[in-house]
Amino acid sequence: MKKKLLFIIPSLSAGGAERSLINLLAILDFKKYEVDLFMFNHEGLFMELIPEDVHVLPLPESYNRFVMPIRYSVSKFLMDKKAVLAYNRIMFSYKNKVSNNVSIGEQKSWKYMASAIEKMNKKYDAAIAFLEKTSIYFCAEKVDAVKKIGWVHNDYDKLGMDPFFDLNYFEKLDHIVTVSEECGHILKRRFPNQDKKIEVIHNIVSPKVIKQLSEKGTHDVFGRRGKETVILSIGRLHTQKGFELAVEACSLLKDMGIQFQWNIIGEGEERQRLTELIKAAGLQQYVRLLGLKSNPYPYVKQADIYAQTSRFEGKSIAIDEAKILNKPILITNFSTAKDQIVDGVEGLIVEMNAEAVALGISELIHNQRISKQMCEHLSQLQLGTEEEINKLYSLLG
Template sequence: MKKHLLFVMPGLAAGGGEKSLVNLLSQINYDLYDVDLFLLNHDGLFMEFVPKQVRVLPLSESYHLFTLPLLQSVKRFLLKGNLILAYNRFMYAIKNRTKKHTSIKEQYSWKHIEKSLDRLEKKYDAAVGFLEKTATYFCVDKVKAEKRIGWVHIDYDKLGMDPVFDSKYFKKLDTIVTVSEECANVLQNRFPAQKDKVDVIYNIVSSQTINRMAQINDENIYDKKEDEFVILSIGRLHYQKGFELAVAACKKLVDRGYNIQWNVIGEGEEREKLTCLIKENKLEKRFKLLGLQTNPYPYIQQADIYAQTSKFEGKSIAIDEAKILNKPIIVTNFSTAKDQIKNGEDGLIVEMDAEAVAEGIEELILNKELREKLVYNLSQLRLGTEKEIEKLYRILE
């Protein structure tokens, strides 16, 4: 008899957690599991990749009304005589305006937004909140399940969340999954009472799929000139990804006479800020924001160097993808960098400042022997993590 699983996610717009979920869903054995997916937003780059066997659950009318602009939402609730939701919509807006940190906003506005969400009628064998914060809170407050699993994709201490708020939710989870050993250590130190619940499942990436998709477009994507070095970064345009370091490093390399173009795949709230930085440094022809790309793999394939300038990460899927495509990689020394890169063996780890990033890229440009060594070492690794799904099956038993 099939087990009934529920996955909860805010949405499937571009992002590492979102891609990780789609990859995981593609590996599930649907002869054994019946899978529902609850999303707060049914638009997004990865929606088309949700397997056809997965049932996407509908959203309630009250939630649709809650997501309208403030005055429109409050008016609609008042016309329906729903004073409770009108009040909570107003308080949701207040919390989002008065709390400064994005993570804190999401945590403390949950008690207002959850009033617009129905408790799911179906009982599940297991419910998985596949992202920290809202997805986990929904699993605890709105789902009937034999097992509840939370999933943390980041170094918990770096995201600015209130652990006191999360503690009462983590107590009600059966398992807290995270994506690397370093992230697991952080969680166990932050929540010692829950340390035995913490388990590690690496992000699922398929080397076979990535290599196949990398060959789909063999045109000269970057309009690369013969003596030009192409650098690529992938990530949400967000403070976490440190793209201001990338712009500053690019400026230093251009000033030193290197013929480079630096491309970034991703979208986010820092686009305007980064566009201004690019313009201020006169890098419009050198540093390019490419937006979202459904298939980033030809871009990785045709790049000369992959660069990750993050301030913090859980376990970067983009780095794993660049490794699978055997690209020379340079990353900043965020707390989990050593979980993915052996410095000098399959990539370079540099300090988290623009000069160090520039010097690392300069070394890769000038030292062909080093580049070839990194590429060769990567080519000898077995990098697909499809078998990580077995760890989830074990937790679900």
């Protein structure tokens, strides 16, 4: 008889964790597992990539009403004589609004959102919360499962959360999974009494699939002008990704007289600010915000350099994919950078400032011998991580 699994994730909008889940589901053995998927939002770039064997669970009606615009939500609850839910909807907005940290706001507002979600009726052999915060809280409180697993996809100390709040939920999990050795060390230092639960499962990437998808863009996706170097970054437009460093570095590259274009694939709350920075620096012809791309791989294949200017990462799936497509890589020296590339061999790790980023890019452009050696080295590596799913199977028992 098949084991019943539940995966939980906020949505399948663009992001590394979302792509990682899609990759995992794509190779999951559906002959052994019956899979449900719970999301708090049914919109997103990767919705169309959910395998047909996965059953997407409908959202509870009370939750649908809870997440409506506050005036409509509160009035509907009051009309239905559900004063507690109306109050909780107001408090949910208030806690998120007054918090000076998005993560703390999500933690403090969870109990108000939770009131609009009943405990699930179905019992599962395992429930897997595939992202930190709300997914884990939901898994701990709202799901009946023999085993409960929570995933942390980032350097926990950089997420800005209250660890005392999370400890209460981590204690209810059987396993805590993270995506790199350094992330695992960070969790063990932060939660020493949970260290026996902590496991490392690397993001699943398939070279075969990535290479096939990269061939789908046969035209020049960048509209390259003359001999300019094409730089590419992929990530949510969020302060975590440090894209303002890229904009500042572009000003320096322009002053050096380098011909280039820097393209950024992604969307997010920083779009307006980045657009204003680009305009103020007169870089409209050099920096392009391309928005979301369901298939970014033709862009990676056709780029000359892949760059990641992040402040922190868990294990960036975009960097792994750039390695598979044999691109010279530049990344900033975030805490898990050495888990991602070998400095000077697979790419360059530079300090987290615009000057270092610009000098690193200049080095990759002007020293073609080093760039070529990096590409050739990457082409010889076995970079697929499909076997990582066996670690999950082991946890499932």
